[in-house]
């Protein structure tokens with residue numbers, strides 16, 4: 205069976221059909237997520253934290269992203285697969301092109317994800333002009349945690365919210381095919397989702413995005429320490445991994461997740 209395409213995801217947005225996304229890092233979970241009906245897998249650089257036990261995503265390398273992406277690809281047949289370009293692997297357009305090409309050619313990813321606003325717009329233009337599909341990532345940028353000083357909600361003040369909206373529009377104009385919005389007020393995420401024609405996937409961004417993504421280990425309650433407020437322990441709720449994954453897909457599709465308590 206062939207994998208879902210970007211076209212399929214665009215049609216889902218147009219039909220207002222919610223897109224269920226989860227992170228994955230290995231073949232076994234990739235298979236389980238496919239069985240549960242997940243639409244899109246994100247091989248996130250969150251693997252630095254949940255697989256490697258690092259304090260942030262900063263130490264993750266391109267080699268590691270290729271290794272995990274290839275494992276995820278081997279585990280499933282029909283989901284659309286996005287892979288993160290890790291910290292400083294896209295500091296300039298040339299580097300971004302080379303590393304994105306490796307994630308696609310060696311890892312098998314269908315799209316790459318980059319963190320940042322207008323500052324990465326030229327790089328997004330260069331990538332998409334060469335046929336590399338791009339997912340931009342706005343709001344809380346985990347690769348910038350040392351500059352941000354922690355993992356906080358972004359865009360609460362109107363000036364910052366306006367800047368995020370302008371960044372989102374600029375990235376779509378630059379050719380981005382998808383946007384992840386992390387930890388922003390639900391009202392701002394709704395505005396951005398309505399203004400963009402590309403699918404907008406939220407994490408801690410409210411129920412009105414075109415789809416939702418969570419870190420797999422967070423939604424299974426496996427991540428040590430405090431779970432982010434916007435996540436939910438679906439394993440505790442259902443009692444088995446497969447039931448937890450299916451409940452997530454069903455609650456995203458029916459806009460039950462995220463609830464008001466799980467948004468800002």
Ligand code: KIV
Pocket residue numbers: 227246247248249250251288384386407417419
């Ligand atoms: O790396 C990751 O898992 C991500 C999600 C938090 C969206 O970027």
